[in-house]
Amino acid sequence: MTTGRWRPWVLWATTLVLVSAGLLLLRARLDKAHVALVFLLVVLGGSATGGRALGLLLAGAAFLLFNWFFLEPYGTFVIANPLDWLVLVAFLIVSGVAAQLLHRFRQQADAARRSAAEVDRFATLGAETLNVARADEALSAIADVIRSTLRLSAARIHTDRVRSSTGLPSMMAWVMEHGTMAIVSRDGTTRVTVDDLPRDNLAEARSVYLPLKVRGRTVGVLELTVDAAVSLEAAERRFLAALSYYAALAVERARLAAAADHAEALREAGRMKDVLLASVSHDLRTPLTTIKALAHEMARQDERAQVIEEEADRLNRLVADLLDLSGIQGGALPLAIEVNAVDELVGALVQQVSPTLAGREIEVDLENGGTLLAGRFDFVHTLRILGNLVDNAKKYAPANTPITISARRQGGEIELAVADRGPGVPDVEREQIFEPFYRAPGAPPDVGGTGLGLSIARRLAVVQQGSLGYAARPGGGSVFSLRLPAVTLPTVTS
Amino acid sequence: MSSNPPSGTVLVIDDEPQIRRVVRNAFTSSAARVIEAATGAEGIDRAAAEKPDLVILDLGLPDVLGLDVCREIRSWSAVPILVLSARHSDQEKVALLDAGADDYVTKPFSTEELQARARALLRRSHRSGSEPPKIAIGELVFDRDARSVTRAGQAIHLTPIEWDLLQELITNAGRTLTHQHLFTRVWRGRQFGDAQQYLRVYVAHLRRKIEPDSVRPRYIFTEPGVGYRFASAADLAASPPDRR
Numbered sequence: 001m002t003t004g005r006w007r008p009w010v011l012w013a014t015t016l017v018l019v020s021a022g023l024l025l026l027r028a029r030l031d032k033a034h035v036a037l038v039f040l041l042v043v044l045g046g047s048a049t050g051g052r053a054l055g056l057l058l059a060g061a062a063f064l065l066f067n068w069f070f071l072e073p074y075g076t077f078v079i080a081n082p083l084d085w086l087v088l089v090a091f092l093i094v095s096g097v098a099a100q101l102l103h104r105f106r107q108q109a110d111a112a113r114r115s116a117a118e119v120d121r122f123a124t125l126g127a128e129t130l131n132v133a134r135a136d137e138a139l140s141a142i143a144d145v146i147r148s149t150l151r152l153s154a155a156r157i158h159t160d161r162v163r164s165s166t167g168l169p170s171m172m173a174w175v176m177e178h179g180t181m182a183i184v185s186r187d188g189t190t191r192v193t194v195d196d197l198p199r200d201n202l203a204e205a206r207s208v209y210l211p212l213k214v215r216g217r218t219v220g221v222l223e224l225t226v227d228a229a230v231s232l233e234a235a236e237r238r239f240l241a242a243l244s245y246y247a248a249l250a251v252e253r254a255r256l257a258a259a260a261d262h263a264e265a266l267r268e269a270g271r272m273k274d275v276l277l278a279s280v281s282h283d284l285r286t287p288l289t290t291i292k293a294l295a296h297e298m299a300r301q302d303e304r305a306q307v308i309e310e311e312a313d314r315l316n317r318l319v320a321d322l323l324d325l326s327g328i329q330g331g332a333l334p335l336a337i338e339v340n341a342v343d344e345l346v347g348a349l350v351q352q353v354s355p356t357l358a359g360r361e362i363e364v365d366l367e368n369g370g371t372l373l374a375g376r377f378d379f380v381h382t383l384r385i386l387g388n389l390v391d392n393a394k395k396y397a398p399a400n401t402p403i404t405i406s407a408r409r410q411g412g413e414i415e416l417a418v419a420d421r422g423p424g425v426p427d428v429e430r431e432q433i434f435e436p437f438y439r440a441p442g443a444p445p446d447v448g449g450t451g452l453g454l455s456i457a458r459r460l461a462v463v464q465q466g467s468l469g470y471a472a473r474p475g476g477g478s479v480f481s482l483r484l485p486a487v488t489l490p491t492v493t494s
Numbered sequence: 495m496s497s498n499p500p501s502g503t504v505l506v507i508d509d510e511p512q513i514r515r516v517v518r519n520a521f522t523s524s525a526a527r528v529i530e531a532a533t534g535a536e537g538i539d540r541a542a543a544e545k546p547d548l549v550i551l552d553l554g555l556p557d558v559l560g561l562d563v564c565r566e567i568r569s570w571s572a573v574p575i576l577v578l579s580a581r582h583s584d585q586e587k588v589a590l591l592d593a594g595a596d597d598y599v600t601k602p603f604s605t606e607e608l609q610a611r612a613r614a615l616l617r618r619s620h621r622s623g624s625e626p627p628k629i630a631i632g633e634l635v636f637d638r639d640a641r642s643v644t645r646a647g648q649a650i651h652l653t654p655i656e657w658d659l660l661q662e663l664i665t666n667a668g669r670t671l672t673h674q675h676l677f678t679r680v681w682r683g684r685q686f687g688d689a690q691q692y693l694r695v696y697v698a699h700l701r702r703k704i705e706p707d708s709v710r711p712r713y714i715f716t717e718p719g720v721g722y723r724f725a726s727a728a729d730l731a732a733s734p735p736d737r738r
Contacts, residue, residue: 282553282580285602286510286513287512290510290513290516291602292603293519293520293603296605297519339691341697341698343698343709344694344697344698346709347708347709347711347716351710351715372695372698372699374695374698379694380584380718489695490692
């Protein structure tokens with residue numbers, strides 16, 4: 001190390017001595033200008049390789065040698081010819097200025113090289129930040145570079161994902177929330193500034209919390225722990241600004257990547273579910289079709305086959321209930337909210353339930369005074385709700401009592417009610433009956449159904465901005481009321 | 495059950511032998527000849543070779559999408575296509591009807607339901623090309639030339655849109671027409687604004703005029719989530735007016 005630093009000095013001192021000796025041998029044939037030029041070359045060479053100090057030293061030495069050996073009278077520092085002073089002073093000035101200029105160029109070249117290296121380092125870090133497979137690795141790499149470059153005892157990057165799992169210490173949470181920097185001094189006081197970077201040197205600081213921001217949003221906190229006093233010059237500040245921005249980008253990128261992965265996983269799960277539902281419904285319903293059709297044929301000879309057919313129908317309802325429930329719960333239920341006529345809804349309901357009534361009477365009461373009632377709802381889901389309500393009434397009300405379906409407008413809503421003369425529901429159970437698989441305690445085991453009908457009905461009502469409630473019926477029995485948004489019809493008859 | 499058993503050649507395209515058997519059984523008592531195909535490709539070949547009067551197509555085929563079979567057959571033949579669907583989604587049925595299928599039956603179906611739908615479509619298949627100017631269905635008499643409708647001899651006044659709706663439904667009696675189909679046919683060339691969302695309301699008004707009881711329709715049936723179907727003669731035979 002030391003020998004390396006002194007080598008140019010030794011080398012150029014030797015060169016100066018040898019050159020002086022060579023010139024001395026030829027002194028008789030040389031002009032003063034020759035000597036001056038040769039010495040100038042040595043000074044320039046020394047400045048170029050050894051720096052300004054060597055250059056100035058060589059210039060001084062050459063000045064003395066020039067005077068001693070090559071200006072008459074030789075062997076003295078006396079100068080006979082006053083014009084030789086001019087030569088000598090000119091030589092000194094030229095060699096000094098040349099050494100100084102060379103030194104400045106070298107400094108500028110060094111600075112340019114350093115900033116090129118800095119730019120290169122930033123670019124590399126930036127690329128690594130954006131390309132690294134795992135965001136955690138990028139963050140720890142950046143933190144490490146900051147720590148070693150600024151010679152800190154620790155640098156850590158915290159993201160808001162950390163907060164949710166372990167809970168950030170309060171200072172970090174505060175910085176995360178407010179997006180301003182906080183500096184904790186050695187004496188324990190905390191200073192909060194609106195700047196994004198420390199303005200002064202971190203002489204008094206023990207730890208610094210820098211907000212990491214992307215587009216004005218704080219996505220993380222850079223925590224710097226300072227042991228020895230750290231000086232933050234312009235270059236370090238620049239470096240810190242750039243790296244904390246890279247860190248913020250890395251955090252943001254990790255968040256976006258996680259969100260994209262999550263969305264992709266959700267899409268995939270949704271697709272798998274659709275495929276599964278389609279295949280379950282196909283695979284279960286195809287054998288049910290065969291069972292039902294063959295049982296139906298056999299029922300002409302054997303009554304027991306009729307039971308098989310009914311049970312096949314019940315299994316089919318169970319499949320439909322389970323598919324519906326999973327569709328509602330998974331949020332995968334397609335909704336077609338449209339303007340629909342209540343006439344048509346009740347008509348489709350009567351048409352749907354008629355084959356299963358076995359002689360029971362259905363009363364329809366449309367209180368509309370000749371005008372058409374209309375609402376904004378999903379026709380299929382609403383039909384399913386009412387179908388479930390009628391099924392429920394059939395199960396619990398005596399076979400010789402009618403089921404009444406009524407509809408009326410109430411303010412901004414259409415109220416559709418299914419009423420029966422069954423035993424009704426005790427007060428305590430009036431909400432429980434809408435729970436999946438709830439069965440009335442006294443219900444006969446062969447009551448049929450799946451225990452899902454009312455819970456499906458209520459969920460289907462809610463998903464289309466409606467409601468479904470229970471009330472005791474005056475004179476005995478139950479009334480289930482479905483409320484849906486009403487539509488006031490414009491004149492559309494022409 | 496039926497006074498008018500289905501006749502003609504029925505092609506069943508279904509990969510499940512049990513379902514083919516159910517369909518075959520449904521036609522044993524009739525004059526119809528049932529031929530079978532186990533794959534979509536075979537079905538298309540047989541439909542081309544044997545020129546059936548009705549195609550019964552299952553959607554769950556292993557080799558091709560039911561929708562594609564439907565489009566393929568429809569591209570060169572007007573044979574009625576009845577779809578067997580086990581799917582949960584009405585959107586699929588709508589897509590099939592829009593692709594040229596005439597009607598559908600949802601699994602598990604009853605033999606009667608299959609027979610009734612098949613009969614209506616076979617009757618359409620056998621009918622000669624041009625539409626008769628005067629159609630009597632139940633108590634309704636629809637006179638295309640006079641632009642008049644009577645029920646049990648009483649004249650019914652219809653608005654132009656109601657007339658066009660009824661004409662489209664009657665012309666396609668026994669077929670399920672999707673909401674989109676009806677809207678396109680009836681509102682073609684009309685200023686419509688919000689009409690599409692009020693299609694169901696127009697149908698409700700029409701029902702009030704032609705049905706004896708609008709909540710127990712005899713003529714215009716609602717196919718929930720899909721569209722409307724005008725009663726075929728078979729439907730009317732199965733539900734006499736006094737049934738209420």
